[in-house]
Amino acid sequence: MRFVELLRFATGAIIAHPMRSVLTSLGVVIGVAAVVMMTSIGLGAQQRVTSTIAGLGSNLIIVSPGASRSGGGSSLVMAAAGSGQSLNDRDVEAIRSQVDGLAAVAPSVRGQAQLAADGANWNSRIEGVTPDYLIARDLVIGQGRMFDEREARQGRKVVVIGTTVARELWGDADPIGKRLRVRAVPFEVIGVLESKGQSSFGQDQDDVVLGPLEAVRSRIIGRRARGDTVQTIYVKSETAETLDRVQEDTTNVLREEHKIRPGDDDDFQTQNMASILQASQAAIATFTVLLAAVAAVSLLVGGVGIMNIMLVAVTERTREIGLRMAVGARRSDILTQFALESIALSLVGGLIGLGLGVLGAIGIAKLGQWPAAIPAWAGPTALGFSCLVGLVFGAYPSWRAARLDPIEALRRE
Amino acid sequence: MIELTDLRKVYVMGEEEVAALAGVSLFIGRGEHLAVIGPSGSGKSSLMNILGGLDRPSSGTYRFDGEDVGSFDDNDLASFRRRRIGFVFQSFQLLPRLSALQNVELPMIYAGMAPAERRVRAAELLDRVGLASRMGHRPTQLSGGQQQRVAIARALANSPDLLLADEPTGALDTQTGQEVLALFKQLNRDGLTLILVTHDLEVAAAARRQVAFRDGLIVSDQQVAA
Numbered sequence: 001m002r003f004v005e006l007l008r009f010a011t012g013a014i015i016a017h018p019m020r021s022v023l024t025s026l027g028v029v030i031g032v033a034a035v036v037m038m039t040s041i042g043l044g045a046q047q048r049v050t051s052t053i054a055g056l057g058s059n060l061i062i063v064s065p066g067a068s069r070s071g072g073g074s075s076l077v078m079a080a081a082g083s084g085q086s087l088n089d090r091d092v093e094a095i096r097s098q099v100d101g102l103a104a105v106a107p108s109v110r111g112q113a114q115l116a117a118d119g120a121n122w123n124s125r126i127e128g129v130t131p132d133y134l135i136a137r138d139l140v141i142g143q144g145r146m147f148d149e150r151e152a153r154q155g156r157k158v159v160v161i162g163t164t165v166a167r168e169l170w171g172d173a174d175p176i177g178k179r180l181r182v183r184a185v186p187f188e189v190i191g192v193l194e195s196k197g198q199s200s201f202g203q204d205q206d207d208v209v210l211g212p213l214e215a216v217r218s219r220i221i222g223r224r225a226r227g228d229t230v231q232t233i234y235v236k237s238e239t240a241e242t243l244d245r246v247q248e249d250t251t252n253v254l255r256e257e258h259k260i261r262p263g264d265d266d267d268f269q270t271q272n273m274a275s276i277l278q279a280s281q282a283a284i285a286t287f288t289v290l291l292a293a294v295a296a297v298s299l300l301v302g303g304v305g306i307m308n309i310m311l312v313a314v315t316e317r318t319r320e321i322g323l324r325m326a327v328g329a330r331r332s333d334i335l336t337q338f339a340l341e342s343i344a345l346s347l348v349g350g351l352i353g354l355g356l357g358v359l360g361a362i363g364i365a366k367l368g369q370w371p372a373a374i375p376a377w378a379g380p381t382a383l384g385f386s387c388l389v390g391l392v393f394g395a396y397p398s399w400r401a402a403r404l405d406p407i408e409a410l411r412r413e
Numbered sequence: 414m415i416e417l418t419d420l421r422k423v424y425v426m427g428e429e430e431v432a433a434l435a436g437v438s439l440f441i442g443r444g445e446h447l448a449v450i451g452p453s454g455s456g457k458s459s460l461m462n463i464l465g466g467l468d469r470p471s472s473g474t475y476r477f478d479g480e481d482v483g484s485f486d487d488n489d490l491a492s493f494r495r496r497r498i499g500f501v502f503q504s505f506q507l508l509p510r511l512s513a514l515q516n517v518e519l520p521m522i523y524a525g526m527a528p529a530e531r532r533v534r535a536a537e538l539l540d541r542v543g544l545a546s547r548m549g550h551r552p553t554q555l556s557g558g559q560q561q562r563v564a565i566a567r568a569l570a571n572s573p574d575l576l577l578a579d580e581p582t583g584a585l586d587t588q589t590g591q592e593v594l595a596l597f598k599q600l601n602r603d604g605l606t607l608i609l610v611t612h613d614l615e616v617a618a619a620a621r622r623q624v625a626f627r628d629g630l631i632v633s634d635q636q637v638a639a
Binding site: 002005012013016319320322323324325326327328329330331332333406407410 | 467487488491492519571
């Protein structure tokens with residue numbers, strides 16, 4: 001009852017000076033908007049990186065040739081460039097037979113090749129793989145079928161293509177059963193992959209041709225590689241829990257295969273997608289906290305602005321305070337009234353800031369082409385912090401108001 | 414009703430002590446209409462501040478209906494002012510943002526009265542002081558006399574035992590000053606105890622008892638023929 005009346009006094013004072021109130025809360029508006037936007041940008045980036053890395057295949061270990069180097073992300077790039085030739089079919093077999101808990105082991109060779117079909121030309125990535133490759137990379141056939149082990153062993157010249165290749169070469173026509181010349185070697189299209197879209201590294205994941213490992217290696221890339229070399233081995237663990245053990249076992253099996261003495265460096269490297277994911281998420285989280293902290297400083301500045309105006313208000317309204325005391329207001333009533341005024345100012349700023357922050361986050365997400373991630377707790381947290389700022393920075397002015405001597409206050413002009 | 418015994422108020426100004434009240438003993442009965450007169454610096458304002466519960470005496474006792482007001486803490490004093498005292502000031506002290514009606518409602522809000530109830534009472538009080546047609550007006554839209562009558566209605570809001578008026582006509586012209594004094598007389602006839610602080614002998618003449626102050630002491634205390 002009493003509280004509601006004091007709240008009405010407080011809001012009455014705010015409404016009495018609309019322009020001044022808006023300007024006063026502007027600092028909080030900017031602070032809250034900035035925190036909401038920064039948090040949202042961080043979360044959006046995190047979600048996009050997560051989906052990108054997950055898009056490479058879950059529970060996946062990528063084994064590539066070449067000495068491993070310390071330094072996380074850059075080694076992935078170096079491995080992708082993978083010029084070494086230290087992996088071969090026997091390594092694949094050794095992993096398959098000696099490591100437990102595998103969902104798939106998929107060797108791959110790849111190269112760039114000129115494609116031609118029915119008068120159209122296209123340059124695309126060609127990969128020589130086994131049927132397990134689909135499992136390892138979480139790929140799905142959208143149309144037609146994948147080649148099987150027998151066809152691969154027989155060296156049949158069949159391919160499964162990505163949607164970009166299908167569109168570039170045949171437009172809307174059905175590519176199944178069509179002939180596709182890869183570096184002038186004729187293949188038959190037996191399937192089309194479901195679209196995966198663009199990766200965050202800017203690569204079109206649908207611009208690919210998958211052929212049987214043997215055929216691609218000997219017919220397309222053969223001139224540059226030894227007969228049984230593979231470029232990458234995708235090892236997929238059955239569960240996320242066994243991922244680390246599978247990575248360790250794979251490393252041990254390969255060291256044994258390659259007769260690497262204890263203490264010597266590996267001549268290959270293994271990349272665990274989960275750990276890459278973790279590392280990048282941790283990096284983004286740090287970055288987000290940093291941005292939000294910088295934004296939070298502007299919230300503090302907003303609080304100081306409120307404190308300043310509240311001090312002015314207490315001075316301006318000294319006589320009002322004296323009169324209220326004379327007609328029976330307790331010191332706590334005066335304290336509560338001014339604290340509520342300060343909190344209400346800050347809260348109004350927080351509400352406006354929340355609205356602007358959400359709009360800004362959606363806008364930036366559109367520009368950056370990532371999901372607009374505004375967590376459900378952003379609203380309550382933003383408003384809670386606004387209240388807190390109002391309370392903390394209103395405390396001193398309110399205390400000053402409540403400590404006034406009513407006689408002195410009434411005498412003030 | 415009011416019993417002051419050897420009341421003193423001492424202010425410390427730097428090294429010096431200044432006695433605003435130097436031992437005042439006074440008895441004021443219920444229903445009295447009393448004027449406190451004296452030049453500025455005589456201690457009459459200090460007396461009013463203590464009587465109204467805005468200040469505490471340095472020594473001596475102040476009893477109000479048997480209660481020792483001098484020993485009250487801040488909250489007790491706030492409650493005392495709220496329930497027992499009505500103030501009327503020279504400069505009206507109306508809140509400029511509020512209408513006449515809202516100004517009159519203010520003491521009742523602090524007393525915790527329900528909105529509908531206090532609105533009715535505030536309207537009644539404004540009617541009583543002759544401002545029934547000005548309830549929605551802001552102070553700036555009212556004349557000085559009208560503003561002081563709003564302030565009087567406000568002072569009456571919580572049915573006080575004592576109405577304290579500090580130079581209530583000081584900011585008014587003679588004509589409206591007389592109207593306000595007539596209103597005070599009427600209120601006193603209706604049973605309200607009234608203390609009027611003034612340096613204006615004409616104003617003091619409206620009261621039935623005059624207490625004169627000089628240098629913090631009572632120099633005369635006389636009944637005036639009605």
